[in-house]
Amino acid sequence: xxxxxxxxxxxxxxxxxxxxxxxxxxxxxxxxxxxxxxxxxxxxxxxxxxxxxxxxxxxxxxxxxxxxxxxxx
Numbered sequence: 001x002x003x004x005x006x007x008x009x010x011x012x013x014x015x016x017x018x019x020x021x022x023x024x025x026x027x028x029x030x031x032x033x034x035x036x037x038x039x040x041x042x043x044x045x046x047x048x049x050x051x052x053x054x055x056x057x058x059x060x061x062x063x064x065x066x067x068x069x070x071x072x073x
Contacts, residue, residue: 002071003071003072004069004070004071004072005031005069005070005071005072006031006067006068006069007028007029007030007031007051007056007067007068007069007070008028008029008035008065008066008067008068009026009027009028009044009047009048009051009065009066009067009068010026010027010028010029010035010064010065010066011024011025011026011044011064011065011066012024012025012027012064013025013064024043024044025037026038026039026040026043026044026047028047044066048066051068054070055070055071056068056069056070057069057070
């Protein structure tokens with residue numbers, strides 16, 4: 001029987017300074033870890049791509065929260 005582990009990525013959008021563009025605050029909750037802020041030069045798309053290359057598969061999106069799974073190693 002296949003066992004899975006799950007990961008959640010939370011994206012918060014905010015304005016950068018007066019008249020600045022929109023920035024992303026990225027937070028990840030990994031198995032066995034606390035929810036922590038992370039950075040990626042390409043924002044949420046880059047982070048999701050990086051997680052995908054580590055074997056994570058996107059299974060659900062709820063607003064600005066992304067939920068992923070991968071087989072337990």
